[in-house]
Amino acid sequence: METLPRPRPPLVLPPFAPIPELDMVAYERMAREVHLLLGIDLSRYRPAQVWRRVNGFAAARGMLDADELVIRVREDVALRQAFLDMLTINVSEFFRNPEAWDALAEQHLRPVFRSQASVRIWSAGCSLGFEPFSIAMLAREIAPFAGVEILATDVDETSLSKARKATFTEAQMAGVSPTRQRRFFRRIDGKWQVRPEILAPVTFRRQDLVTDPCEGPFDLVVCRNVVIYFTEQAKTDLYGRFHDCLRPGGVLFLGATEVIPNARSFGLLPAGSTFYKRP
Numbered sequence: 001m002e003t004l005p006r007p008r009p010p011l012v013l014p015p016f017a018p019i020p021e022l023d024m025v026a027y028e029r030m031a032r033e034v035h036l037l038l039g040i041d042l043s044r045y046r047p048a049q050v051w052r053r054v055n056g057f058a059a060a061r062g063m064l065d066a067d068e069l070v071i072r073v074r075e076d077v078a079l080r081q082a083f084l085d086m087l088t089i090n091v092s093e094f095f096r097n098p099e100a101w102d103a104l105a106e107q108h109l110r111p112v113f114r115s116q117a118s119v120r121i122w123s124a125g126c127s128l129g130f131e132p133f134s135i136a137m138l139a140r141e142i143a144p145f146a147g148v149e150i151l152a153t154d155v156d157e158t159s160l161s162k163a164r165k166a167t168f169t170e171a172q173m174a175g176v177s178p179t180r181q182r183r184f185f186r187r188i189d190g191k192w193q194v195r196p197e198i199l200a201p202v203t204f205r206r207q208d209l210v211t212d213p214c215e216g217p218f219d220l221v222v223c224r225n226v227v228i229y230f231t232e233q234a235k236t237d238l239y240g241r242f243h244d245c246l247r248p249g250g251v252l253f254l255g256a257t258e259v260i261p262n263a264r265s266f267g268l269l270p271a272g273s274t275f276y277k278r279p
């Protein structure tokens with residue numbers, strides 16, 4: 001007698017592994033390794049957020065937990081880079097939140113250039129260079145003959161070495177108007193290269209905002225979308241240092257959703273959304 005094939009059991013896909021609860025012993029173990037391998041001090045970052053992202057990163061690559069991830073990161077250079085990119089989230093773009101950049105140009109940069117022959121600016125957490133080059137373009141448009149110095153710092157050396165190349169893909173140019181593309185970029189081998197007059201004012205340097213001192217005084221400090229995972233204490237320390245390294249009348253420019261609730265306690269006055277001024 002012909003035997004009927006047995007019905008296959010229904011295909012059950014494994015659910016996404018839930019993110020394990022924050023285990024501070026395992027977290028400290030991972031943080032020590034991150035410090036050793038990547039030079040990043042996680043002690044001033046919010047553990048719950050970092051833990052969620054680290055475990056999400058591990059699970060997406062089929063790993064069991066943060067311990068397995070650390071072991072693999074020790075040996076695999078490409079994975080180490082991806083891990084570093086994930087930890088530091090170097091997402092950025094030219095003129096990110098354009099309305100804020102318009103406000104920066106009209107309400108803050110134009111008056112500074114009107115009253116000073118030279119201006120010093122710090123792009124703190126500059127990622128791949130979109131931010132300092134956006135500042136350099138604005139400065140050139142507002143005051144083509146003024147002296148401009150832009151210090152661009154980041155904790156991630158790999159981002160900095162890409163930034164120093166000052167070359168961008170078509171997709172990365174989305175925030176740059178055709179007029180600015182023609183004026184400030186050259187087309188080389190299908191990519192967009194920043195022209196020397198935009199590159200020249202920018203100095204890239206590795207610096208950890210949590211541990212390293214500031215190099216003021218500055219007329220403008222731009223620190224956007226960097227402190228999201230910092231602890232409240234790390235933010236408090238940083239805002240105090242930003243105040244100290246701003247010249248009187250200098251301006252701090254934060255990310256679109258970032259607010260300093262008690263700005264006056266740092267000696268800073270709100271000056272329009274996402275801007276703070278040292279009186």
Ligand SMILES: C[S@@+](CC[C@H](N)C(=O)[O-])C[C@H]1O[C@@H](n2cnc3c(N)ncnc32)[C@H](O)[C@@H]1O
Nearest residue numbers: 088089090092125127154155156208209224225
């Ligand atoms: C999301 S990107 C923001 C880039 C740019 N500021 C913007 O708004 O488009 C965050 C950058 O902050 C840097 N970063 C994170 N922690 C830092 C730290 N402790 N010190 C300096 N830079 C840091 C990262 O490496 C990354 O390049």
